[in-house]
Amino acid sequence: MLDQCRHVTLDLSGVDYLGAAGFTALLTLRHEATQRGLFLRLGRHRSRPVHRALAASGVLEEFDRG
Numbered sequence: 001m002l003d004q005c006r007h008v009t010l011d012l013s014g015v016d017y018l019g020a021a022g023f024t025a026l027l028t029l030r031h032e033a034t035q036r037g038l039f040l041r042l043g044r045h046r047s048r049p050v051h052r053a054l055a056a057s058g059v060l061e062e063f064d065r066g
Helices: 020-035 048-057 060-064
Strands: 007-010 039-042
Touching: 020 039, 020 048, 020 060, 039 060, 048 060
Parallel strands: 007 039
Antiparallel strands: none
């Protein structure tokens, strides 16, 4: 069943802080998912710190495209 999974949604609603390491991990995960033909999205109810960090960096739309 997991072999057929192509869409992955991350629930980051409980994240209180998104620092450089977490930000880099999200971007790396998105890149690797794309390389494997997967679509990685953030859940609709993301926390304010996550939303602000991704919006300020200009990559929020990249996570909303999947």
